[in-house]
Amino acid sequence: MVIYLDNNATTKVDEKVFDEMLPYLKDEYANPSSMYEFSVKSSNAIADAREQMRDFFGAKSEREVIFTSCGSESANMAIRGAVAHNKSKKHIVTTKVEHPCVLNTYKSLEKQGYKVDYVGVNSNGELDMDELREKITDDTALVSVMWANNETGVIFPVREIGEIIKSKNPNTLFFVDAVQGAGKVDISVEDTQIDMMGVSGHKFHAPKGIGALYVKSSVILPPLITGGHQERGYRAGTENVPYIVGMGKAAALAKEGLKYEGTEVKRLRDKLETGILKATYNSRLNSSISNRVPNTTNIGFEYIEGELILLHLSDLGICASSGSACTSGSLEPSHVLRAMGTPFTSLHGSIRFSLSRFTTENEIDYVLEKLPKVIEDITRISPYQEELEHLRKSRAKCNGGVCNKGNCNNGKCCESD
Amino acid sequence: MWKYSDKVMDHYRNPRNVGKIDDADVIGEAGSLTCGDSLKLYLKIKDGVVTDAKFQTFGCGSAVASSSILTEMVIGKPIEEVRKITNADIAKELDGLPPEKMHCSVMGHEALEDALKKYYDEEIEFDVSDNKTSRVVCTCFNVTEDVIKEAIEVNGLTTLEDITNYTKAGGACGRCKGDIQKLIDKYAKKNEPKLSPAQLILKINKVIENVIAPELQKDGGDIELVDISENKVYVKLQGRCSSCKNSVLTLKSFVETTLRDKVSNDIEVIQV
Numbered sequence: 001m002v003i004y005l006d007n008n009a010t011t012k013v014d015e016k017v018f019d020e021m022l023p024y025l026k027d028e029y030a031n032p033s034s035m036y037e038f039s040v041k042s043s044n045a046i047a048d049a050r051e052q053m054r055d056f057f058g059a060k061s062e063r064e065v066i067f068t069s070c071g072s073e074s075a076n077m078a079i080r081g082a083v084a085h086n087k088s089k090k091h092i093v094t095t096k097v098e099h100p101c102v103l104n105t106y107k108s109l110e111k112q113g114y115k116v117d118y119v120g121v122n123s124n125g126e127l128d129m130d131e132l133r134e135k136i137t138d139d140t141a142l143v144s145v146m147w148a149n150n151e152t153g154v155i156f157p158v159r160e161i162g163e164i165i166k167s168k169n170p171n172t173l174f175f176v177d178a179v180q181g182a183g184k185v186d187i188s189v190e191d192t193q194i195d196m197m198g199v200s201g202h203k204f205h206a207p208k209g210i211g212a213l214y215v216k217s218s219v220i221l222p223p224l225i226t227g228g229h230q231e232r233g234y235r236a237g238t239e240n241v242p243y244i245v246g247m248g249k250a251a252a253l254a255k256e257g258l259k260y261e262g263t264e265v266k267r268l269r270d271k272l273e274t275g276i277l278k279a280t281y282n283s284r285l286n287s288s289i290s291n292r293v294p295n296t297t298n299i300g301f302e303y304i305e306g307e308l309i310l311l312h313l314s315d316l317g318i319c320a321s322s323g324s325a326c327t328s329g330s331l332e333p334s335h336v337l338r339a340m341g342t343p344f345t346s347l348h349g350s351i352r353f354s355l356s357r358f359t360t361e362n363e364i365d366y367v368l369e370k371l372p373k374v375i376e377d378i379t380r381i382s383p384y385q386e387e388l389e390h391l392r393k394s395r396a397k398c399n400g401g402v403c404n405k406g407n408c409n410n411g412k413c414c415e416s417d
Numbered sequence: 418m419w420k421y422s423d424k425v426m427d428h429y430r431n432p433r434n435v436g437k438i439d440d441a442d443v444i445g446e447a448g449s450l451t452c453g454d455s456l457k458l459y460l461k462i463k464d465g466v467v468t469d470a471k472f473q474t475f476g477c478g479s480a481v482a483s484s485s486i487l488t489e490m491v492i493g494k495p496i497e498e499v500r501k502i503t504n505a506d507i508a509k510e511l512d513g514l515p516p517e518k519m520h521c522s523v524m525g526h527e528a529l530e531d532a533l534k535k536y537y538d539e540e541i542e543f544d545v546s547d548n549k550t551s552r553v554v555c556t557c558f559n560v561t562e563d564v565i566k567e568a569i570e571v572n573g574l575t576t577l578e579d580i581t582n583y584t585k586a587g588g589a590c591g592r593c594k595g596d597i598q599k600l601i602d603k604y605a606k607k608n609e610p611k612l613s614p615a616q617l618i619l620k621i622n623k624v625i626e627n628v629i630a631p632e633l634q635k636d637g638g639d640i641e642l643v644d645i646s647e648n649k650v651y652v653k654l655q656g657r658c659s660s661c662k663n664s665v666l667t668l669k670s671f672v673e674t675t676l677r678d679k680v681s682n683d684i685e686v687i688q689v
Contacts, residue, residue, distance in 0.1 A: 304475065308478050344450055383474065
């Protein structure tokens with residue numbers, strides 16, 4: 001039995017997506033660029049998928065859609081392309097909580113002489129808009145933010161950010177990493193100032209190995225991969241027809257499913273979240289309550305460690321992820337939670353649950369039945385029994401024993417009550 | 418997912434000896450909440466024998482497993498034996514740990530060492546760690562030179578990555594990496610383990626036969642191994658070499674250099 005609550009890491013391929021792809025993995029193998037009747041079906045399939053992606057992006061023209069291999073490639077192409085586009089400018093603004101594919105691209109640009117400012121977030125994971133506004137100057141080539149954060153699910157106000165950017169410097173380009181927004185909330189670029197936006201198919205029930213980049217028609221990006229004329233010269237390499245078809249279908253299904261995400265998936269997420277916070281006294285919510293994608297919750301368990309929680313959950317067939325140092329392989333806990341100032345007491349014990357439209361009520365009930373015992377068992381091993389006892393007493397006085405941080409200052413509010 | 422041995426999994430699933438001993442004779446501590454793992458080791462010691470041990474751990478699966486097995490390793494053992502336990506022993510007892518997780522075994526050993534130090538401080542004068550410097554090398558994880566030195570010596574570490582896997586040092590900001598490299602240069606063993614006298618003779622003979630003699634034979638000379646006494650190798654140059662006025666040069670610059678390079682760098686070659 002697998003209860004998969006790690007949909008921000010990857011998702012299962014929708015059966016309907018798989019069915020759509022299958023002919024192109026078998027009989028319809030023609031190269032879409034070829035000059036015979038046999039290739040027409042392949043090239044038409046790409047055109048259809050491009051239209052589906054255009055619709056998904058809310059783009060004006062299908063010429064604004066470029067197929068890539070993944071979210072990382074989309075981000076690399078947009079970022080490296082944007083600085084090449086704005087050659088004379090040497091400044092970039094981004095956030096401290098971007099995905100590593102974006103952050104490490106900036107680290108490499110810093111080595112090439114670019115100055116990058118990393119805007120901070122508050123303890124709810126929300127962007128410091130004043131700092132962002134201040135950082136944009138005449139020399140700013142690019143501003144890039146994520147639509148939603150992969151670890152906390154917190155949504156950044158991309159529409160408002162776009163307006164700020166263009167009011168301060170109309171020549172500054174705006175890239176949005178929408179990998180974690182896609183399929184969870186509407187990511188239409190319509191009526192926004194977004195110049196470029198990347199997504200990754202496997203985060204919304206297409207297979208791994210396919211992504212897309214929206215590029216506004218007024219922006220000319222140099223290709224990252226040079227070669228043939230595919231993607232109108234923006235991205236060389238024979239088109240990955242079955243995967244492009246699959247992502248197109250997945251995008252169409254995702255768009256149809258947005259309402260379900262916002263209601264049913266959200267209801268299950270909230271049930272899980274409230275249930276856990278109520279059933280375990282040493283837990284706290286690691287983000288804002290309201291301003292989030294509907295599928296994600298990030299809960300910190302205090303004085304215990306995340307990898308151990310995951311290992312015990314895994315024994316029960318439950319898949320989640322952790323911001324703990326031990327799971328990252330890097331020895332340092334999540335850069336996102338650290339940027340939020342998440343207290344060290346719960347930083348290492350932070351667990352992310354991310355649902356999908358395939359998550360069932362039974363699965364959530366099962367987790368709610370099993371998880372409290374896991375947390376209790378692990379908490380019993382902790383060397384911080386005195387601190388835990390203090391926490392238990394103070395939490396009992398506070399908000400029905402639930403620290404949902406709506407009125408909570410880094411977990412301190414409960415102690416002062 | 419880490420590749421944990423069955424034993425590691427058994428120990429984090431069913432940790433032994435969890436909890437505290439209220440009247441413990443010593444409590445050893447290691448790690449911290451900030452660093453992401455910490456351990457309290459409670460020991461009951463009677464007549465120089467560990468009669469009971471319990472632990473409390475904040476940490477990942479391998480940290481719990483290391484602590485759990487450590488309590489099993491010390492219970493019923495005389496202090497003199499417990500003292501000899503190294504982090505490598507803990508890892509071995511768990512049928513190994515992934516390289517990135519070796520620092521968990523180091524934490525177990527640190528807690529044990531801390532407990533023993535406290536015990537000896539109270540009982541008798543002992544130099545368990547008195548003569549150690551405690552210079553902090555990695556400020557992110559508060560790792561001292563002692564800990565790094567011991568990790569290098571006990572586990573035969575030779576690279577920066579090793580040090581980070583075993584002690585966490587250098588795993589965050591990375592500013593101490595230069596410092597760590599210096600410690601590796603200082604403490605890591607560059608030579609192979611010391612050879613026994615018989616192994617030494619065999620090796621020297623092999624190098625002379627397979628490497629040195631063929632070279633000399635090319636010039637119409639030859640060499641005979643006469644005797645070996647500790648680091649002194651007695652040889653007789655033969656053929657054209659024996660009458661060559663450059664024979665001393667041959668001896669020192671070629672024979673001795675080759676033997677020092679291939680066998681041991683303290684070898685002295687003497688012509689008889």
